[in-house]
Amino acid sequence: MEGSRPLEVAQQLRWFAAARLRRHARLRRHARLPTLVVLLVLPLLIPSAHVASVARTAATYGVLALGYAVVLGLCGQFTMAHAALFGVGAYAAGILAANLGVDPWLTLPVAIVLAAIAGAVLGLSALRVAGDLLAIVTLAAGQLAQLVFVGWTPVTGGNAGIPDVPALRLGGHLLIEEHELYLLAALVLVLAVVCLDRLKGSGFGLALQSIREDEVLAAANGVAVGGHKLIAFALSGAFAGAAGWLEATAIGAVSPTTYDVVLSVLVAVMVLLAGAGRVYAVLAGAAFVAVLQDLLSSLPLVETGAIGAAIVAVIMWRSGVFTRRWRPAL
């Protein structure tokens, strides 16, 4: 079959070119993680407890924001109850460790599982409503969670919260130094990045993105839209649960005011600032918010103004002002 030989060669060349493109993309992707690790080491080199504390907050926010990136960035579900899931993780750690005497390390899987379950329950609303309505419904769910945090006093400690969460212990050594706590948060963050990177590149991640782009298209290709949404919410909750555990064990206290709607808005800002589907940019968004919060902490009025501006920015993003979808109202 001499005649088909040039065609075969042409086909092999095209496949080779496509494979080379994919290899380059893979190399670029693989270069990002070592870069992140190098950046995460930098705060450890600065002998300042305050810098380490801000870096720890940034890393914790990073884990939280990565969870939100699963549900918004990959799956396209705009929710406003992420702070509540963060709270579930923190309260799970606090209640088990402080009230029931469980080793704080053992509370991590419980915090993750409980927050994942809470996430899935929250996700049930996404089976019935979408878009802005989903944001409103989940906002209400977040407020309900707040009521539980404040009102279920015998368990959650009410307004006082849980003031004495035991510190983590590693081989007899208490992890109370800011640099140690930051290192732990950074390790969890790297793990979360690896998980999300793998998720994004998987068939499941592609299915989530198809839901984000077009649910009809997703269903036509065999994607169980409802089931995938629930799993996305559960995964998002799992990330938030891990972040909540980090927060509770690092600060040594759980306070209901931390997990309010303002934090949900800030998480949305962290993710939207970066472009919802971009894993590493989301981390930059989280670091930006953590640093800004620290800089403005001595200026409460300015901080309140900044939060107000953030809310306006989120609403403007929803209305498409920052994208090509926006058209001026006539």
Add this chain to the structure above:
Amino acid sequence: MSLLAAVGLSQSFGGVTALEDVSVEAGPGELVGILGPNGSGKTTLVDALTGMLRPERGRIELGGVDVTARGAAGLARLGVARTFQTTRLMEPLTVGDNVLLGLHCAAVRRRRSRLQLVDAMLDALGIADLDGRVVRELSHGQRRRVELARALVGSPRALVLDEPTAGLFGPDAQAVAQLLAGVAESGVAMFMIEHDLGVVAEVCTRVVVLDRGLVVDQGPTRAVLAGDAVAAISGELGRDRFEAVSA
């Protein structure tokens, strides 16, 4: 024996009858053309055949089994693939990723094998050079072929196509039509809405003509195309072109 069939479908929207007791079927290796003017119920029929729409009356059968309640995702998992009248693609993603989505239900689990299938399908449709391109940058004709690649890559048992050659011209439309005929010959049951009667005459084994929700004619391609039903709606179907092709 039919592989994919609609039996006694009826559907109305706000008092307007879209389908009235419509029965159509396609067996393995059959490519059934669906003709009809705008508003005749073609897309409603395709939506019902692919589980996008649960009909008010009647049923959808796949391999003789009633699958009406399975929904779009369920039917896709059973091997029913489709394309849309207006191409539906994941705009910010690459061509390769869009085609990869067509393998969501495939038994092939290894990523490398999946990518090889994607490459082979892009090559078969002459768009291998588009692999890494973002879909939103593509022309209409290219998008049409990407959608076809996505529908075909999973080796479906049945394929339902809504105007697969729309936006393609001359040799491109011809090549896609030949590809579809080849796919049908491999044993896939196919329905195809098509306005280009030249394409219908060339590749369809049977034709169904719809008008105002009713099946007004169906049978072997040549006989139906030469019949009164097609003559009555020829203005909308490009009969001149058909005559030019068949001459």
